[in-house]
Amino acid sequence: MTEHTNCLRCGRVLRNTKSIAAGYGPTCKAKVRAAAKAEIIATYKPHQIEKAHELIEQGALIPLRGHIYLAVSSDGTETYRTHRAACNCKAGLKGHHVCKHRIAAHILSLAA
Numbered sequence: 001m002t003e004h005t006n007c008l009r010c011g012r013v014l015r016n017t018k019s020i021a022a023g024y025g026p027t028c029k030a031k032v033r034a035a036a037k038a039e040i041i042a043t044y045k046p047h048q049i050e051k052a053h054e055l056i057e058q059g060a061l062i063p064l065r066g067h068i069y070l071a072v073s074s075d076g077t078e079t080y081r082t083h084r085a086a087c088n089c090k091a092g093l094k095g096h097h098v099c100k101h102r103i104a105a106h107i108l109s110l111a112a
């Protein structure tokens with residue numbers, strides 16, 4: 001699992017092990033959770049939202065620029081470029097469904 005020395009949202013140094021694993025300090029984690037309100041609930045199904053939150057709280061989405069995120073695959077071997085409107089993972093390229101990376105990027109862009 002990736003370790004993060006700084007908060008992925010505000011860049012502050014992370015000190016406790018839980019925050020280091022998640023990539024967010026407690027305040028930013030709460031802000032990310034809070035950002036996923038009406039807009040997200042109206043757009044995606046609950047199990048999709050839960051998967052996206054899991055991804056975020058594993059620190060698997062690293063902000064690049066302009067709401068584009070680098071998403072790390074669960075086994076850590078692949079990375080994808082993700083934006084709420086597009087993702088280059090296998091599911092994203094097929095385009096039949098919105099992949100969890102895109103939902104996570106959407107949530108994070110609201111929390112930015």
Ligand SMILES: [Zn+2]
Pocket residue numbers: 007008009010011012024025027028
């Ligand atoms: Zn923070």
Ligand SMILES: [Zn+2]
Pocket residue numbers: 080082087088089090091092099100101102
């Ligand atoms: Zn994806």
